[in-house]
Amino acid sequence: MYIYSGASQPEESSHVDDQEKYEQFMARIEAGEKIEADDWMPDDYRQALIKLISMHGISEIMGALPEKEWVPKAPTLKRKLGIMAKVQDEMGHGQLLLRVAEDLMRPYGKTRGDLMDDLLSGDLKFHNVFHMPTKTWADAGMVGWLVDGAAIISQTNMLDASYGPYQRALQRICQEEVFHAQHGEAIIMALAEGTEHQRQILQESLNRWWSALLMFFGPKSADTTGSSKQDIMIKYRIRKSSNEELRQAFLDKYLPRVFSLGLTVPDETAHYDEEKGEWVYQQPDWNEFKQIIKNKGPRSKERLRLREVAYENNRWVRQALTSEAVGS
Amino acid sequence: MENTNEASFYQEYEVFSKKSVKAPIQHQFSLLAPNEEMALSMAVENFMRREDVLDVWVVKRSNIRAMTSEERMNWTKRLDNKDYRRTKGYGYLRQKWKEKEQGMLDEKEIMSWKEVKKK
Amino acid sequence: MMPVETAEEAKKDATYLKALKDLIYQCADDDFIISFRGSEWLGLAPHIEEDVAFSSITQNTMGHAVMFYSLLEELGEGKADALAHERQPDERRNAVYLEKKNGEGSYLGEPYYDWALTVVRNFLYETFKKVKLKAITNSSYQPLANVAEKVLMEQPYHLSHWRIWVEQLLASTEDARSRLEERLEEAWYAFGDVLELGQYATEMEHFQLMIGEDELKELWLEEVKTTIKDLPNGTPKKQLGSGREGEHTADFDQALEVLSEVYVSDENAIW
Ligand SMILES: [Fe+2]
Ligand SMILES: [Fe+2]
Numbered sequence: 001m002y003i004y005s006g007a008s009q010p011e012e013s014s015h016v017d018d019q020e021k022y023e024q025f026m027a028r029i030e031a032g033e034k035i036e037a038d039d040w041m042p043d044d045y046r047q048a049l050i051k052l053i054s055m056h057g058i059s060e061i062m063g064a065l066p067e068k069e070w071v072p073k074a075p076t077l078k079r080k081l082g083i084m085a086k087v088q089d090e091m092g093h094g095q096l097l098l099r100v101a102e103d104l105m106r107p108y109g110k111t112r113g114d115l116m117d118d119l120l121s122g123d124l125k126f127h128n129v130f131h132m133p134t135k136t137w138a139d140a141g142m143v144g145w146l147v148d149g150a151a152i153i154s155q156t157n158m159l160d161a162s163y164g165p166y167q168r169a170l171q172r173i174c175q176e177e178v179f180h181a182q183h184g185e186a187i188i189m190a191l192a193e194g195t196e197h198q199r200q201i202l203q204e205s206l207n208r209w210w211s212a213l214l215m216f217f218g219p220k221s222a223d224t225t226g227s228s229k230q231d232i233m234i235k236y237r238i239r240k241s242s243n244e245e246l247r248q249a250f251l252d253k254y255l256p257r258v259f260s261l262g263l264t265v266p267d268e269t270a271h272y273d274e275e276k277g278e279w280v281y282q283q284p285d286w287n288e289f290k291q292i293i294k295n296k297g298p299r300s301k302e303r304l305r306l307r308e309v310a311y312e313n314n315r316w317v318r319q320a321l322t323s324e325a326v327g328s
Numbered sequence: 329m330e331n332t333n334e335a336s337f338y339q340e341y342e343v344f345s346k347k348s349v350k351a352p353i354q355h356q357f358s359l360l361a362p363n364e365e366m367a368l369s370m371a372v373e374n375f376m377r378r379e380d381v382l383d384v385w386v387v388k389r390s391n392i393r394a395m396t397s398e399e400r401m402n403w404t405k406r407l408d409n410k411d412y413r414r415t416k417g418y419g420y421l422r423q424k425w426k427e428k429e430q431g432m433l434d435e436k437e438i439m440s441w442k443e444v445k446k447k
Numbered sequence: 448m449m450p451v452e453t454a455e456e457a458k459k460d461a462t463y464l465k466a467l468k469d470l471i472y473q474c475a476d477d478d479f480i481i482s483f484r485g486s487e488w489l490g491l492a493p494h495i496e497e498d499v500a501f502s503s504i505t506q507n508t509m510g511h512a513v514m515f516y517s518l519l520e521e522l523g524e525g526k527a528d529a530l531a532h533e534r535q536p537d538e539r540r541n542a543v544y545l546e547k548k549n550g551e552g553s554y555l556g557e558p559y560y561d562w563a564l565t566v567v568r569n570f571l572y573e574t575f576k577k578v579k580l581k582a583i584t585n586s587s588y589q590p591l592a593n594v595a596e597k598v599l600m601e602q603p604y605h606l607s608h609w610r611i612w613v614e615q616l617l618a619s620t621e622d623a624r625s626r627l628e629e630r631l632e633e634a635w636y637a638f639g640d641v642l643e644l645g646q647y648a649t650e651m652e653h654f655q656l657m658i659g660e661d662e663l664k665e666l667w668l669e670e671v672k673t674t675i676k677d678l679p680n681g682t683p684k685k686q687l688g689s690g691r692e693g694e695h696t697a698d699f700d701q702a703l704e705v706l707s708e709v710y711v712s713d714e715n716a717i718w
Contacts, residue, residue: 025572033349036383038583070709071489072486072487076514077527077528081509081513082417082511084489084502084506084509085506088502113695137709137712137718141491149434152441154438167350168350168352178435179415179436180417187718189421189424190718194717194718195713198713241444241446244446245444246444247446248445249444260428278447305556305557309557309558310491310560313560316623316626317562318493321615402607406600406601407510409509410506410510
């Protein structure tokens with residue numbers, strides 16, 4: 001269906017042609033038009049999209065794992081069903097996003113299998129929060145409420161993204177996130193209004209997740225960790241806001257709710273500065289962040305191993321159904 | 329013989345189109361054409377001459393594996409017991425948040441997060 | 448036998464009530480344990496798209512268990528959540544074959560789960576469920592007949608999903624075929640108790656709650672044969688024991704420990 005436009009262009013397309021196409025491309029995205037998979041696009045746009053969307057997609061797939069630990073353990077029938085549906089959605093988000101990434105990678109002849117290989121070899125990274133352990137049922141709630149909350153902030157920010165297939169996938173995803181937000185709230189609310197023990201595991205969980213949540217949006221500027229893709233994302237209208245703006249929006253939306261439940265955050269300096277109109281907080285350890293996303297986080301190895309065993313152990317199934325014997 | 333040849337002129341194509349940048353591809357109707365090039369070049373004026381169209385797909389009907397009528401009957405019924413995966417099942421939270429002087433995160437609220445304060 | 452319309456009516460005859468409850472426990476516990484095994488697979492299936500589809504089937508099936516537990520709740524057996532999470536192994540009526548682990552390892556680490564077992568087990572079970580529920584639609588206990596009717600609305604999709612997997616894998620590589628055949632062979636040693644109705648089988652038939660075991664077995668086998676031509680000989684044995692009589696294996700203990708871990712961690716909690 002999609003023909004990679006590059007392939008049908010004359011090989012020796014001149015620099016002038018490219019310049020013209022580039023200007024046309026920029027004019028289109030500035031006018032709010034959407035770029036489709038087979039449209040001409042600058043190379044760094046394609047590269048940035050592949051990197052962003054494959055990481056986003058694989059993070060959904062890896063993100064299913066920490067929460068999934070609690071799926072068979074969920075404490076009631078309704079919670080078992082709810083968290084199952086929620087984690088299923090996350091796998092579904094992975095499916096949508098990987099399809100978008102796969103279409104972008106077609107000109108390079110790469111497929112789903114290559115993405116899985118890249119993940120297992122460490123070339124394709126997944127989000128910092130999904131390298132963290134989950135220790136109690138409260139963590140299942142914390143992931144649903146605040147990790148999804150952070151994800152919602154960053155995903156809604158790209159709902160107007162210039163790349164059509166990504167924008168449409170995000171539209172579907174954000175619709176489902178409304179359920180995720182409420183699923184998370186429901187678990188948290190029951191714990192917050194529950195027994196001593198329930199309130200205790202809830203507070204402990206928040207203490208455990210706090211710095212990972214701050215890290216979620218990435219460092220304020222490139223100098224912190226030496227790499228940041230935020231500028232190109234904004235230039236090409238993939239997202240609108242900076243890392244820090246997103247983190248502030250997250251704190252805006254969630255901290256009042258956190259406090260209203262009688263919970264505290266493990267940072268005594270955290271407060272809203274009325275004058276500056278922003279939240280003041282202690283920076284998380286960005287060196288630790290760098291280690292985590294290099295697959296050197298607390299649970300990185302185990303999660304990758306889980307994915308690897310499941311992937312390799314089921315290879316025979318995929319091989320069986322590629323054989324000529326089946327259908328057409 | 330001649331008759332058979334002519335019969336093969338009439339191939340069935342299903343036509344899909346897209347109205348706006350944000351709209352999904354939507355089924356329009358079907359038409360007869362001898363091949364996909366012809367089908368595509370006739371499709372727009374047959375079905376979308378009064379509307380915007382940004383993209384068109386034609387798919388040979390024989391390439392579509394649709395549900396059979398039996399499958400439609402057997403595979404599409406769902407029980408109405410899945411509130412656990414719908415926001416409907418969590419509506420009670422609104423009151424709980426209200427008691428804490430906070431709003432619930434509903435669709436309207438979440439979709440409004442698209443706009444973020446500039447620094 | 449006059450139809451019994453309500454739980455109150457059913458409670459009037461002690462023998463009727465015993466047989467009825469046993470039958471519902473079997474339905475509820477079967478759906479619950481197989482959906483528990485399904486929930487362990489989430490995120491680990493051979494293919495992302497399949498993972499999503501499989502999970503909907505698992506959720507539906509657990510939803511069916513909830514419907515059956517709710518019938519028991521009406522009959523005074525206690526809350527559905529307590530029935531699912533608190534009962535001891537000897538009180539459980541699910542078939543032993545359905546509690547068997549998905550394979551080696553665990554979903555938390557080294558999950559060497561076997562897709563062939565999952566395909567064979569779910570196909571055989573969904574075929575059985577269809578036959579059993581069809582018979583139950585004629586049950587003298589109306590609330591149960593109604594639930595069976597409802598469940599049968601969405602269950603055909605489940606059966607056809609697993610039938611496609613069976614057909615395609617059997618028709619694929621030598622490797623896949625032999626993996627499936629091995630699991631079929633195994634099922635012929637262990638599926639036996641799925642097809643049984645337990646200690647009140649005679650009463651169930653007598654009170655027209657359900658058809659007899661022999662008929663059930665026959666209908667099941669016929670239906671299975673329409674998909675798999677080369678079946679092992681005879682009818683399945685029950686070498687792992689009979690869950691219908693409350694016998695269970697170490698695999699069940701593992702399931703119970705996991706599924707009730709949070710539930711039992713705080714007795715006073717509302718979750
Ligand atoms: Fe997601
Ligand atoms: Fe989510």
